[in-house]
Every structure is written in C-alpha cells, then in structure tokens.
Amino acid sequence: MMSSETKVGIFALCALVIIGFITLKIGSRSFVAAGGYEVSVVVDNAIGVRPKTPVEIAGIRVGQVKEIGLEESRKAKLTLLLNKDVNLPVDSVARIRSKGFLGEIVIEIVPGTEGVQSLADGGALNFSGQSGDINMLMTQFSSIANDIKAVSAQLRDVAGTDRNSPMWQIVNNLQTFTQTLANNQANFNKMAGNLAELTEALKGTIVKSRENVEDSLKRIASITQKVDEGKGTIGKLVNDDATVNKLNEAVDNLNSTLGNIKTIETEIGYHAEYLGHTKEFKNYVNLTIRPKPDKAFIFDFVQNTNPSPDRSTNTSTISTGGTSTTVTTNTATVNQNQFRFSAQLAKSFYDFTVRGGVIESRGGVGLDYAKGPAGLQFSAYDFQTQYDQRTHLKLAGTVNVTKNLFLIGGGDDLISQLGRRNWFMGAGIRLVDEDVKSLIGTAGGISSVKR
Amino acid sequence: MIKLIDVHKAFDGQKVLDGVNLEVPKDKIMVIVGASGVGKSVLLKHMIGLMKPDKGKIVVDGVDLSALSPLELVEIRKKFGMLFQGCALFDSLNVCDNVAFPLREHSNLSSSEIKAKVDEMLAIVGLEGICHKMPSDLSGGMKKRVALARAIILQPQIMLYDEPTTGLDPIMTESVDNLILDMQQKLDITSVVISHDIASAFRIADQIAMIDNGKIIVSGTSAEFAASNDPVVMKFIGRK
Amino acid sequence: MEKLINKIQPLADPLGRMINGFTKTLGNLCLFVFQTLSWIPRRPYRIKNLFKQMEFIGVQSTPIIMLTGVFVGAVFALQTGKAFAMFNAESLVGATIGLSLAREIAPVFTALMVTARACSAMAAELGTMKVTEQIDALETMAVNPLHYLVCPRVIATTIMTPLLTAVFDLVGIIGAWFVGIKLLGIGEASFFDRLYFYVNLRDFIGGLVKSGFFGFFISLISCYSGFDTKGGAKGVGDSTTRAVVVSSVVVLVTDYFLTTWILEYFSQGPSV
Ligand SMILES: Nc1ncnc2c1ncn2[C@@H]1O[C@H](COP(=O)(O)OP(=O)(O)OP(=O)(O)O)[C@@H](O)[C@H]1O
Ligand SMILES: [Mg+2]
Numbered sequence: 007m008m009s010s011e012t013k014v015g016i017f018a019l020c021a022l023v024i025i026g027f028i029t030l031k032i033g034s035r036s037f038v039a040a041g042g043y044e045v046s047v048v049v050d051n052a053i054g055v056r057p058k059t060p061v062e063i064a065g066i067r068v069g070q071v072k073e074i075g076l077e078e079s080r081k082a083k084l085t086l087l088l089n090k091d092v093n094l095p096v097d098s099v100a101r102i103r104s105k106g107f108l109g110e111i112v113i114e115i116v117p118g119t120e121g122v123q124s125l126a127d128g129g130a131l132n133f134s135g136q137s138g139d140i141n142m143l144m145t146q147f148s149s150i151a152n153d154i155k156a157v158s159a160q161l162r163d164v165a166g167t168d169r170n171s172p173m174w175q176i177v178n179n180l181q182t183f184t185q186t187l188a189n190n191q192a193n194f195n196k197m198a199g200n201l202a203e204l205t206e207a208l209k210g211t212i213v214k215s216r217e218n219v220e221d222s223l224k225r226i227a228s229i230t231q232k233v234d235e236g237k238g239t240i241g242k243l244v245n246d247d248a249t250v251n252k253l254n255e256a257v258d259n260l261n262s263t264l265g266n267i268k269t270i271e272t273e274i275g276y277h278a279e280y281l282g283h284t285k286e287f288k289n290y291v292n293l294t295i296r297p298k299p300d301k302a303f304i305f306d307f308v309q310n311t312n313p314s315p316d317r318s319t320n321t322s323t324i325s326t327g328g329t330s331t332t333v334t335t336n337t338a339t340v341n342q343n344q345f346r347f348s349a350q351l352a353k354s355f356y357d358f359t360v361r362g363g364v365i366e367s368r369g370g371v372g373l374d375y376a377k378g379p380a381g382l383q384f385s386a387y388d389f390q391t392q393y394d395q396r397t398h399l400k401l402a403g404t405v406n407v408t409k410n411l412f413l414i415g416g417g418d419d420l421i422s423q424l425g426r427r428n429w430f431m432g433a434g435i436r437l438v439d440e441d442v443k444s445l446i447g448t449a450g451g452i453s454s455v456k457r
Numbered sequence: 458m459i460k461l462i463d464v465h466k467a468f469d470g471q472k473v474l475d476g477v478n479l480e481v482p483k484d485k486i487m488v489i490v491g492a493s494g495v496g497k498s499v500l501l502k503h504m505i506g507l508m509k510p511d512k513g514k515i516v517v518d519g520v521d522l523s524a525l526s527p528l529e530l531v532e533i534r535k536k537f538g539m540l541f542q543g544c545a546l547f548d549s550l551n552v553c554d555n556v557a558f559p560l561r562e563h564s565n566l567s568s569s570e571i572k573a574k575v576d577e578m579l580a581i582v583g584l585e586g587i588c589h590k591m592p593s594d595l596s597g598g599m600k601k602r603v604a605l606a607r608a609i610i611l612q613p614q615i616m617l618y619d620e621p622t623t624g625l626d627p628i629m630t631e632s633v634d635n636l637i638l639d640m641q642q643k644l645d646i647t648s649v650v651i652s653h654d655i656a657s658a659f660r661i662a663d664q665i666a667m668i669d670n671g672k673i674i675v676s677g678t679s680a681e682f683a684a685s686n687d688p689v690v691m692k693f694i695g696r697k
Numbered sequence: 698m699e700k701l702i703n704k705i706q707p708l709a710d711p712l713g714r715m716i717n718g719f720t721k722t723l724g725n726l727c728l729f730v731f732q733t734l735s736w737i738p739r740r741p742y743r744i745k746n747l748f749k750q751m752e753f754i755g756v757q758s759t760p761i762i763m764l765t766g767v768f769v770g771a772v773f774a775l776q777t778g779k780a781f782a783m784f785n786a787e788s789l790v791g792a793t794i795g796l797s798l799a800r801e802i803a804p805v806f807t808a809l810m811v812t813a814r815a816c817s818a819m820a821a822e823l824g825t826m827k828v829t830e831q832i833d834a835l836e837t838m839a840v841n842p843l844h845y846l847v848c849p850r851v852i853a854t855t856i857m858t859p860l861l862t863a864v865f866d867l868v869g870i871i872g873a874w875f876v877g878i879k880l881l882g883i884g885e886a887s888f889f890d891r892l893y894f895y896v897n898l899r900d901f902i903g904g905l906v907k908s909g910f911f912g913f914f915i916s917l918i919s920c921y922s923g924f925d926t927k928g929g930a931k932g933v934g935d936s937t938t939r940a941v942v943v944s945s946v947v948v949l950v951t952d953y954f955l956t957t958w959i960l961e962y963f964s965q966g967p968s969v
C-alpha cells in the first residue's frame with residue numbers, strides 16, 4: 007500500500023513533467039538552442055509577421071522572429087533570433103516571403119558575400135523587400151506596364167501631329183530615298199550584274215577549299231546548337247535591355263512563388279581527353295542542370311575520333327542460274343569525327359551519385375564517388391551483345407585543381423574484345439552559374455543578386 | 458461555572474428556549490431532564506457556543522460567550538468535552554483515530570503515548586480490540602461508548618453529556634454512570650448530563666433541573682427535585 | 698391604489714424572498730470564502746489531510762481525465778479534420794486542437810470532471826458530517842471545521858486541477874494525433890509544426906492558471922454547499938446536486954471572464 011504522499015508525489019511529478027514537456031515544445035525559445043543571437047531588420051511592412059515566424063536560409067529553418075516593434079513610427083522593426091551556428095556576412099539581406107496558398111509568412115535571409123566580416127549579436131540586416139506573394143508580383147508587373155506605357159507615350163510625342171517632328175522627317179526621308187531608287191533603275195541593274203559575277207567567282211574559291219570550310223562550319227554549327235539548347239536564357243541575358251531586366255526579375259520572383267526553380271544550378275563545362283593508345287583527342291561539352299543539390303540532368307556532346315563501331319547486318323539474295331543463295335554480311339562501321347550525345351539523370355546519396363540514361367548515344371549507367379577535390383567515375387554503356395561486343399566500361403579519376411579547373415585520367419573500354427582498351431588523361435574547365443553570368447558580362451548584374 | 462441568563466432561542470418561529478435561567482455549579486454534576494423534543498440538546502449546545510441565543514447571555518467562567526471572537530471561542534472550548542446524542546464519530550476515521558483525535562489536535566504526546574492513552578480509554582468504556590473498526594461497523598451502544606471515550610480523553614474541566622446511557626444495557630449503564638461519577642470525584646470536573654433515565658439521574662446527580670415549555674421549571678439538589686410539587690416533575694418521576 | 702398593491706403583492710412577495718435568499722446566500726458564501734482564506738495560513742498545517750485530498754482529487758481523477766481527454770481530442774480531430782478538409786486546410790487541425798485544448802477545452806473539461814467526481818463527493822461528505830453533527834463535534838473539540846475540512850480541500854483542488862489540466866492537454870493531443878494522423882492521414886510534420894507555431898506558451902500557461910481558478914471556485918462552492926446542508930439524507934442529496942450544478946455553471950460563466958482577464962493579460966504582446 008503506497009501512502010497518499012507517495013501517490014500524490016508520483017502524480018505531481020508526472021504532471022510537472024508533462025508541463026515541462028509541453029512548455030519546451032511550444033515555448034517561444036524552444037527552437038533556437040541556448041546561445042542563439044539576435045539581429046534586427048527594419049522592414050516597410052510586417053503584415054503577417056508575428057513572433058515565432060520562422061527565419062529561413064535557402065529553405066532551411068535557422069531561427070525565428072522574437073519580437074516586432076515600431077521603428078520611428080513609420081516602419082516595422084523585427085528582432086530575429088538565430089541559431090548560434092549560423093554565420094551571416096554583414097552584407098546579408100533579409101526579405102519577407104509568403105509560402106503556399108494559406109500565405110504562410112517566412113523571413114528569408116540571403117547570405118552576403120563569403121569572407122566578409124560576420125554579423126554580431128545585435129547587428130542589423132538589410133531589408134530587400136517583400137517578394138513572392140501575388141501582390142508584389144502584380145505591383146511589379148504593373149510597373150513594367152507603366153514603363154511600356156511611358157515608352158509608347160514618348161513615341162507618340164515624338165511622332166506627334168507636327169509635320170516638323172523627327173518622326174515625320176524620317177518618313178519624308180524614306181519617301182525621297184525610294185524616289186531616288188526609282189530614278190536610278192539603270193544603275194541598279196548594273197550593280198546586280200556585278201554581284202552575280204562576284205558570287206560566281208566566290209563559288210569557285212569555296213569549292214576549292216570546301217573540305218576545310220565544311221569542317222569549320224560544322225563545328226560552329228554544333229557549338230551554336232549547344233549554346234542554343236543548353237543555355238536558352240543566355241540569349242536573353244546577353245540582351246542588355248531594361249525591360250528584359252525587369253522581366254527577368256519578375257520571372258525570378260514568379261519562380262520563387264511557384265517553387266524552387268530559382269535555386270536551379272546550371273553548370274557548363276568542357277574537357278578533352280587524350281587517348282594514349284590511339285593517340286587521339288576526345289572532346290566533351292557538358293551541360294548539367296541541378297534543380298536540387300542532389301539531383302541533376304547531365305547532357306554531354308562528345309566528339310569522339312574513335313567511337314565504338316556501328317554494326318549492321320545485310321542479308322542479300324543472289325540468284326545464279328535459277329539457284330538463289332542468301333548471303334548475310336555483318337558490317338562494323340566506325341564513323342570517325344562523329345558526334346555522340348549523352349543525357350543522363352543523376353541522383354546523389356551522401357558522396358555517391360548514381361546516374362543513368364543515354365551515354366555516348368547508347369544506353370548506360372554510371373556510379374560516381376566524390377570526396378573533397380577528388381572523385382572517381384565509373385560508367386558502363388553500350389550493352390548490345392548480338393555481335394559479341396562487350397559492354398563499354400570506363401573508369402576515370404578526377405581531381406579538381408581549382409573551382410573551375412579539373413584533371414581527369416583513367417581507362418576506357420576496359421573489357422573490349424577487340425583490343426580497343428585505352429588509357430586516357432585530360433583536363434577540363436567547369437563553369438557554374440555565377441561564373442557563366444560573369445563571363446557573359448553584361449548579364450552579370452541581372453539576376454544573380456536574388457539568389 | 459456555567460450561567461445561563463434569560464436565554465431565548467427559536468427556530469423558524471418555533472420557540473424552543475423561552476427565557477432559560479440556570480446555573481451549573483462548579484465541580485458538581487447537574488442532570489437535566491425533560492420530555493423528548495423539549496430542547497435539552499439545544500440547551501446543551503448553547504452552553505458550548507455551538508448555538509447562539511437569540512436573546513440572553515451564557516457566561517462560562519465569567520466570560521460571556523456571545524462576546525467572543527471565533528478564535529477566543531476556540532480557546533474556551535478547549536475547557537470542554539462533549540458527548541453528542543448522535544455520537545458524531547468521524548466516519549472517515551477508525552475508532553482509534555476518533556478517540557485519539559483530540560489528543561493529536563491539542564497535545565504534544567508522541568504517537569506511542571497517544572496509543573497507550575487511547576487503549577486505556579477504550580478499556581475504561583469496555584471496548585478493547587476494536588481499534589481498527591470503522592464507526593459504521595459499530596452498534597449504537599458501541600458508538601456511544603467510543604464517543605464517550607473521545608469526549609473524556611483530554612480530561613476537560615467541563616463535560617457535557619447528551620444522553621450518555623441511552624441505548625445501553627443496564628450493566629453498561631451502571632458502569633457509565635460510575636465513570637461519570639469517578640471523573641467528577643477524581644478530577645473535579647463540572648458535568649452536565651442530559652438523561653431520560655430518572656434512576657440513573659438520581660444516582661449521579663448533585664443537582665437536577667427540569668426543562669419544560671422552554672423554561673427551567675425546577676432546579677435544585679436531587680432531594681429538592683424529588684420533593685418537588687410541580688405536576689410535570691411529579692408525572693416525570695412517577696410520583697403520584 | 699390599494700387594488701394595485703393587492704395585485705402586485707403575490708408577485709412581489711416571492712420575488713422579494715428570492716432576492717433576499719440570494720443575497721443572503723451570496724453573503725454567507727462570501728463570508729465562508731473570506732474565513733477559509735483567513736484560515737489557510739494558520740497553524741497547524743494539516744499536511745496529511747492535504748495529501749489525502751490531493752490523492753483523492755488529483756491521483757484518483759487521473760483515469761477519468763485521461764479517458765475523457767483522449768476521446769475529446771479524438772472527436773475534435775475527427776470533426777475539425779472533416780471540416781477543414783473542405784477547404785484543404787487539414788494541416789491546421791493540429792493548431793486548432795492545440796489552441797482550443799490549451800485555452801478552453803482542457804481547463805473547462807477538467808474542471809467539470811473534477812466537479813462531477815470530486816466536488817460532488819466533497820459536498821456529500823461534508824453534508825453528511827453536518828447532519829450527523831460531526832462538524833459540531835469538531836468545533837467542540839476546539840478544531841475549526843474550515844481549517845480542518847475546507848482548507849485542505851480547497852488547496853488540493855486548486856493545485857490539482859491545473860495538473861490534471863496539463864494531463865488533459867497531453868492526452869487530448871495524443872487522441873487528436875491518433876485520429877488526425879493515423880486515421881485521417883494528416884501529415885504528422887504539418888500537424889505538429891502548426892501546433893507548435895500557433896500555440897504559444899502563454900496559451901498553455903494561461904489555461905493552467907485559469908483551471909487553478911476553476912479549482913478554487915468549485916471546491917469552495919462544494920464545501921459551502923456541504924456546510925450549508927440541512928436535514929437528513931435528503932438534505933445531503935440536495936446539497937450535492939446544488940454543489941454540482943452551481944459549480945458547473947460557475948465554471949462556464951467565469952470561464953468567459955477568466956479568459957478575457959487571464960489569457961488577454963497573458964497575451965499582452967503584439968500577437969494573439
Ligand atoms: N438546528 C435546528 N433547526 C431547527 N429546529 C431545531 C434544530 N435543533 C433542534 N430543533 C428543534 O428544537 C426542538 C428541541 O430539539 P432538541 O434536540 O433540543 O430536543 P431534545 O430535548 O434533545 O429531545 P430528545 O430528548 O429527543 O433528544 C425540536 O423540536 C427540534 O425540532
Ligand atoms: Mg436531545
């Protein structure tokens with residue numbers, strides 16, 4: 007028999023444990039471990055923000071809003087409580103973002119430049135504006151519309167009804183020009199004749215050096231094609247135009263509303279391998295799109311001087327004096343300088359990446375391992391066996407020398423039965439988003455800010 | 458010792474006490490008799506301050522009860538012991554705890570001393586070995602004796618007994634009478650006893666008072682009472 | 698004029714008596730409360746009595762509290778889950794249940810359950826003690842009945858009701874968790890994320906403080922009702938009924954005011 011003191015004691019203990027548990031769970035400081043630090047940010051409009059509103063970096067929760075107050079009677083001042091292991095450069099910015107249909111609000115921090123002195127307890131963040139919600143998008147669109155309106159208004163002003171305005175003058179000039187053209191018909195006929203002669207002459211020259219030209223034309227074509235396919239937005243980025251700027255921004259924001267498309271990382275690369283056995287070069291142009299850090303679409307364009315042969319079987323029937331014989335021939339054709347392509351899906355687990363799809367125009371799979379600057383890549387493709395081929399195996403080791411440069415080396419076609427086994431070594435360059443944008447230069451300032 | 462001066466009490470217009478004047482002498486046993494429902498228990502409760510008179514005064518040891526604050530009333534009650542007509546045992550406590558209750562509340566005795574004292578008291582009222590029974594498991598007579606043990610355990614200066622012998626067999630009645638006498642003689646206790654049993658009244662009483670119709674009609678020594686010519690008294694004691 | 702008075706008389710009389718009775722009862726109750734409070738700090742401290750009452754009120758009420766808690770949470774989850782599904786807001790079920798449990802349901806239900814289980818017993822026990830003169834007997838033994846009987850009960854109920862409320866909160870959430878996540882298939886993460894996000898500590902603590910007040914009120918009312926018992930077994934029955942009815946009504950009525958005062962006081966911050 008327990009005494010009532012004991013029973014009450016046990017009960018009270020349980021109840022206090024429950025109170026403690028619930029308090030910890032819902033307590034305002036529960037998320038941020040002891041030793042978190044506070045930073046403040048002044049915002050124009052704190053609608054929807056309340057204490058405990060999550061603070062995120064790259065979608066990961068790193069803290070929460072501690073309190074909200076009025077700043078200088080016109081703005082809102084948010085005090086954010088951040089985990090102490092979150093290090094923010096002083097030029098980091100914060101913005102208010104809404105997620106989902108219910109308009110859940112989060113404070114998003116975009117860390118500033120790496121290496122800059124980091125923000126101390128009690129420091130202040132800059133505010134980069136509200137974004138992501140439909141209202142803001144609408145405001146932005148309407149401001150674009152206003153710009154367009156202004157431009158067309160200007161045009162109208164320029165044109166005007168005044169016959170002396172520049173627009174009218176242009177029209178007048180054009181009129182005069184066509185008039186002159188019509189008056190000089192004879193001269194033009196002569197010019198056309200000359201042109202015909204010139205092209206004839208050119209044709210002759212071109213035919214002579216045709217081989218060379220064809221080759222270089224092909225290369226140009228392929229490169230432009232790659233650019234076209236791989237970097238569709240580059241075209242836009244190259245175009246330095248205010249409206250496009252704005253549109254890009256709007257698209258960025260729209261992206262962030264719709265999902266995390268803006269976090270897509272694009273990587274373009276080029277590398278060459280010198281095949282030691284056949285003394286030939288193999289060129290790779292690569293485009294990797296990473297919608298999430300652990301997922302990627304990998305596209306390669308491979309110029310291979312010594313690819314696996316294409317094989318075909320021809321069956322022909324030969325009739326000789328009433329008897330017919332069926333002859334089957336197996337042909338293996340090697341088309342040198344042929345372009346191959348790879349398109350693979352890749353998914354990473356810890357340090358491993360599994361990929362698969364098309365490798366050098368054949369079905370294939372691969373497994374990569376990367377640790378620090380060093381990596382190993384293993385690919386197996388071309389599983390066709392009807393002509394006794396062996397699967398094409400390739401093992402390569404890579405070392406990143408800098409962020410953008412890497413060395414590669416390994417063995418190719420390791421179990422080939424035709425003695426096509428090969429070793430190779432090479433080097434390459436790899437450019438990730440930022441690099442690409444800064445290379446392109448004019449596009450540098452466009453949308454990198456909001457990443 | 459206890460003096461009631463012109464005490465009036467009515468319940469919802471029903472007059473129960475209508476000018477009672479009574480003096481209980483110190484160190485004596487006073488027996489109060491009267492018909493059933495005449496107000497004896499009410500009178501007793503006035504003496505200890507459980508009921509307040511509508512009019513009149515109750516003076517105990519020279520102190521007017523009605524002038525006392527609740528805390529002072531508590532102090533003066535420590536002089537009293539009272540046996541209720543209905544026993545009023547605490548039914549959440551067993552017999553021993555009931556009897557030990559006043560000791561635990563008002564003495565600094567150790568639990569073993571309390572235990573010894575309780576056993577002694579239960580022996581006096583002839584109830585050994587029922588220590589752990591609950592009041593609800595006792596007969597009416599047993600309850601009365603347990604209540605008696607509880608009332609006298611602190612050996613108070615004034616004892617109020619409301620029908621201590623009602624419901625007891627003749628032998629037990631006699632031993633309870635002896636107990637009351639003993640206590641009074643050995644410890645100089647002032648006792649007020651309400652009784653219907655006229656024989657036992659004569660046996661123990663120094664003074665007898667009769668209440669009827671809200672008033673004390675006769676009050677005096679046993680002899681005076683026996684010689685009274687009041688028709689109610691004569692009828693009560695069976696004297697023609 | 699006389700005619701008018703004659704007409705009004707039969708109406709005014711009982712009304713006057715009612716008002717008179719009510720004010721008298723209220724006055725007695727206030728006196729009772731005041732005296733009880735004044736007796737609480739006095740020696741001797743009846744720790745044993747207190748623990749006995751805490752066991753009776755707290756420990757022994759736990760099973761019934763847990764049972765009702767689980768089912769209240771479960772039913773609540775079922776209803777809100779169904780309703781919120783209509784506009785795709787199932788993820789808010791956790792928050793809704795958490796908030797209403799912490800702020801209203803747990804304190805009120807716990808107070809009602811304690812009233813039904815413990816306070817009715819209190820009124821009946823004290824009522825019986827009253828009619829069998831046990832309370833008078835206490836007085837004759839120079840023990841103040843308020844000090845001996847009422848104080849431990851009031852303190853025990855005031856302490857135990859918040860603890861039981863905390864238990865109710867927890868098992869209520871468990872019940873809601875089971876129905877919401879296991880049966881209705883609401884995402885566990887969103888269920889708890891929203892719950893932690895929307896339920897503030899002050900809601901929870903405010904609820905506990907509120908239930909402390911409930912405990913104080915219901916125990917005082919029940920003790921008063923017991924002390925006020927007249928007559929025999931019937932009187933005890935009447936006073937028990939009265940204790941339960943008045944306590945329940947007082948819980949529901951004061952809930953409104955306590956919510957305004959306590960929870961609003963607790964939530965003086967800029968948000969809800
Ligand atoms: N608390 C009370 N409220 C209302 N009436 C009461 C109360 N106590 C006693 N009475 C009434 O007072 C009268 C006297 O009661 P009391 O108990 O004093 O009788 P008694 O003389 O002790 O009778 P008995 O010898 O049967 O015990 C009774 O008519 C009773 O109805
Ligand atoms: Mg009587």
